[in-house]
Amino acid sequence: MPTNRQWLLKSRPQAQANQENFALVNSETPPLLDGQVLVQHHYLSLDPYMRGRMNDAKSYAKPQALGEVMIGGTVGEVMQSRHPKFHPGDKVVGMGGWQEYSILEPDQVNAWRKVDTSTVPLSYYLGAVGMPGVTAWYGLMRIIEPKAGETVTVSAASGAVGSALGVLAKSRGCRVVGIAGGSDKCNYVVNELGFDACLDYKQYTNAVELSQALKTACPEGIDGHFENVGGLVLDAVMLRMNAFGRIAVCGMIAGYDGQPVPMSYPQLILRDRLKVQGFIVSEHMEDWPVALAALSELVIAGKLHPRESVAQGIEAAPAAFLGLLKGQNFGKQLVKLI
């Protein structure tokens, strides 16, 4: 049986997370018992939600336990199986964590699903046709509920969630304007994903300046917004929302590292009769099948070709994750494990 390299959470961040919070260990993979499945991970997904789990704070999910393998989505291949549902060679997706192999217990098997790699590349099941894609779908379809002709904005527009959000909204006849960090990301969003415009928030020093740029990019105002970031970007967008606008709150990465970042203009919720709603996609499993079908259709049609930032080898996971938190990734952040 193979040796399994694993990243454990060694300590909780005091403010910014850093490499010292993680520890790499080796463990021997024991022989399979009846009902177990051995999966070799091909890719590990790195996502902003993991930063929240590193804190020992009340949240929608339990904190990541100290001394245990970091949580994370993975895709891979079944190597050995003593369970009737899986066979060697099956490609599977599930929450395998920051490690090279998973042994699925019988009661975990149903949380993994087989995927078809004949039309969609395996890694996409961690991004555009996985949790990030479904996150975009849910926020758009269940909270923003856009009508054709409306204007929809999204922050972190070049990321795994943002890119799917934009392509989904375009496919529903919306004007879509992204907000991203840097001209490379903005060019990708407009030229490769077909957004109508993209603003580089790094060009603006405060929310009022960014909101003035949004006025030009969104001449008819903003009807729906998908928030991945919070802080300055959310303030700027709120200043441009139309009456009865909807804001789906998916991420507040701006406040993960320390002090909460306030919302500067909450009175706009009243003035413009806004709906501001947070959600966690894992609480809406009933929507996953229809969302995954819509996303895979867009991929197969060539409309959604997500960017990926791929770090190489399990050793690289913490550095890639810390870079993601600073916006250094470009598109879906993965770690390739084989």
Next chain:
Amino acid sequence: MPTNRQWLLKSRPQAQANQENFALVNSETPPLLDGQVLVQHHYLSLDPYMRGRMNDAKSYAKPQALGEVMIGGTVGEVMQSRHPKFHPGDKVVGMGGWQEYSILEPDQVNAWRKVDTSTVPLSYYLGAVGMPGVTAWYGLMRIIEPKAGETVTVSAASGAVGSALGVLAKSRGCRVVGIAGGSDKCNYVVNELGFDACLDYKQYTNAVELSQALKTACPEGIDGHFENVGGLVLDAVMLRMNAFGRIAVCGMIAGYDGQPVPMSYPQLILRDRLKVQGFIVSEHMEDWPVALAALSELVIAGKLHPRESVAQGIEAAPAAFLGLLKGQNFGKQLVKLI
């Protein structure tokens, strides 16, 4: 024809509104033309929304024009009529403004409605069985959508909106906790309206302290909140919201006079999957009949006996209004005009 005393908006407030912003004038009431109706106002309603209209800022409604009669709800009696819908002696409610008489033009007649004073006192049609009551009903039934057994909180709990909100929520089987300014108001809310508890926000110097008191008053957390105030109170409540909590935003009086008051913990919208939604009751006229019926039923059953602060005479309107903005009223603020 009678002389009509009228309060005009003379100037816009620089920060706090004050008596100098208003001017009292006399005008002669001209003889009625065909299709017109003369109404003598018995009561004028004073409401926080009027403060927003005094600013020349983008809002959901046009600003109050300078040099014109201040906007406001009134109840009164038809004195003369040259319109087939109304007859002398009819009791009516409508937006008569800060003055002693209205002459309804033919195209305004449909915006006034006749009311039945045999079971509900005339003044209540400006409060519990009027716009403030419907405001409470809409926020509760259309945004908070409470289930029996849930905990609902409301700020400005002893006011016209808050008192109706609490009684409506109690009638739906909720635990109801008010937040009000001062022990007199809290005693009224608990002893006369039947709230389960009430906190005097003036006893707490910051949101964290108030939230600790809320923890005791709401041992199972808060599922729904009706916000009339904003600022510290909203921050404190958000710290106690349960997952999937709903916040109906009706007022942000804390920020009317100057700088916006930020929301301190917007990341809780995500963490607790909150829905925070603003609304304006006048945009939901389709709900008024069912809401008014429910409210008048509670009044007739003796469950909703609203407090009123009644100023005497049209001269008293500005001072009473400025007091309302500082929370000096106790219950629905009215001006008695006859």
